[in-house]
Amino acid sequence: MTHEELEEAVPLYAAGALERTERQALEAHLLTGCAACHTALKEYQSVASLLPFGLNVAAPPRTLKAKIMAARTPAGATADVVEKSRGTAPSLEPGEWMNHLFPPESSRFSFARQWAVAFAAIAVLAGGGYLAWTTYTQMTDESSKLQNLQTTADTVTKKVAALQHQLADRDKSLQQLKDELDQRAVESLDLRDQLLQRETELEDARLQLARRGAIARSRQPQDELAALMRQPNIHAVSLAGADAAKQATGLLLYDPDSQKIWLYALNLPECPTGTTYQLWAIHDKPVSVGTFHMDTGESAHLMVKRFPDFSAARKFAVSLEPSGGRPQPTGAIYLASQS
Numbered sequence: 001m002t003h004e005e006l007e008e009a010v011p012l013y014a015a016g017a018l019e020r021t022e023r024q025a026l027e028a029h030l031l032t033g034c035a036a037c038h039t040a041l042k043e044y045q046s047v048a049s050l051l052p053f054g055l056n057v058a059a060p061p062r063t064l065k066a067k068i069m070a071a072r073t074p075a076g077a078t079a080d081v082v083e084k085s086r087g088t089a090p091s092l093e094p095g096e097w098m099n100h101l102f103p104p105e106s107s108r109f110s111f112a113r114q115w116a117v118a119f120a121a122i123a124v125l126a127g128g129g130y131l132a133w134t135t136y137t138q139m140t141d142e143s144s145k146l147q148n149l150q151t152t153a154d155t156v157t158k159k160v161a162a163l164q165h166q167l168a169d170r171d172k173s174l175q176q177l178k179d180e181l182d183q184r185a186v187e188s189l190d191l192r193d194q195l196l197q198r199e200t201e202l203e204d205a206r207l208q209l210a211r212r213g214a215i216a217r218s219r220q221p222q223d224e225l226a227a228l229m230r231q232p233n234i235h236a237v238s239l240a241g242a243d244a245a246k247q248a249t250g251l252l253l254y255d256p257d258s259q260k261i262w263l264y265a266l267n268l269p270e271c272p273t274g275t276t277y278q279l280w281a282i283h284d285k286p287v288s289v290g291t292f293h294m295d296t297g298e299s300a301h302l303m304v305k306r307f308p309d310f311s312a313a314r315k316f317a318v319s320l321e322p323s324g325g326r327p328q329p330t331g332a333i334y335l336a337s338q339s
Contacts, residue, residue, distance in 0.1 A: 001025050003034075010037055014044035046127040049120070228253050228262065237316060239335040245269055250318065250335045254310045261289065261307040265318065266300045268334060278321045279303065280329055281313035289316075291325045 001009075001022075006029045012018045013026050030037055228234050239250030245268055253262040263279055271277065271294050279289040290305040318335035 001029075003029075007037060007040065010040045011044045014041060014048045046131060049124045049127050228255075231255070233257065235310065237337050239265075239316060239318065239337050241267075242333045242336055244320070244332040245334045248335060252316055252337065254307070256310075259306055259308045259310070261305050261310060263292075263303040263305075263318075264300065265292070265294070265303070265335065268294050268301070268318075270294050270296050270298075271320070274323050275320055275331075276323050276325065277318055277334065278325045278329070279305075280317045280319065281307065281309065282315040282317065283309070283312055286317075286329055287313075288325060288327070291321070 006026055009018060009022055009026050013023060018026065026037075030041065229236075233256055235254040235256070237252040237254075239252060241248035248265070248267045248269075250266065251264045253264075254260070255262075265277070268277065276291045276293050278291045280286040281289050287309070289307055290303060292301055292303040294301055316337040317329070317333050319329045319333050320331040321329070322331075
């Protein structure tokens with residue numbers, strides 16, 4: 001028999017309804033120590049012990065005696081028994097037929113039977129008490145579990161409520177921040193309009209100052225030149241325009257006391273983008289004195305530099321170089337002095 005078949009036979013074994021071979025097979029299986037079958041047998045035995053208490057006592061039918069007698073006697077005797085049973089006086093008193101068929105047990109067997117019945121009653125009471133205790137324990141555990149679940153649910157509900165309150169506060173704070181940002185955006189637009197207006201005003205003022213500065217710069221070189229020319233110890237070197245700027249001229253003044261050199265450049269072309277003018281003092285090789293820039297509308301420019309080695313220079317020149325100047329001349333010569 002398979003384990004499933006043995007497990008299905010457990011209820012019949014508990015009720016005593018198995019045949020001998022099946023009962024022996026199940027008992028051999030139980031001796032192997034199968035925990036599942038042992039547990040099922042205990043449960044079914046507890047139920048089987050309660051079955052007799054669920055039966056109702058019923059009186060036997062009046063024809064039962066005739067049927068039993070007919071089953072135990074031949075056909076002819078059955079007819080005689082039936083004829084006799086129709087008589088006026090029965091052969092046995094009521095209830096004596098059971099004693100006739102099943103003789104009463106001796107007192108010894110009756111005493112053992114009483115003990116068996118008492119033991120069965122005790123077993124039933126013990127089983128019922130065990131079932132009641134088990135049921136009560138399970139109900140207590142379930143009640144405790146339900147209480148714990150209810151406590152947990154209440155805690156979770158409180159946490160959810162707290163989170164919802166926090167979310168509501170955050171939404172309120174976010175709405176306030178949004179309103180403030182909108183207000184700041186409006187203020188920023190107003191400030192930007194004001195800044196644009198101020199920039200326009202500043203640009204107009206800068207243009208006016210540039211025009212005034214150009215006029216002042218056009219006058220300043222002549223005034224400074226006249227002041228320097230009146231000093232007796234000033235050395236002067238004139239520069240003439242080269243092929244790149246034939247209309248340009250320049251005057252180089254040197255003060256031995258301050259060791260400063262002044263270059264007045266006139267009518268030089270405007271510096272292209274990314275270029276600058278660079279003044280060179282030529283000894284054995286060219287030495288850079290400094291750079292200057294001619295802007296749009298300028299006709300004269302004054303550059304002042306400190307240059308101690310003026311007496312060692314044999315010649316001066318101005319070339320157009322990339323912005324920032326170069327260590328040696330690389331561009332075209334625009335002004336040059338005589339040797």
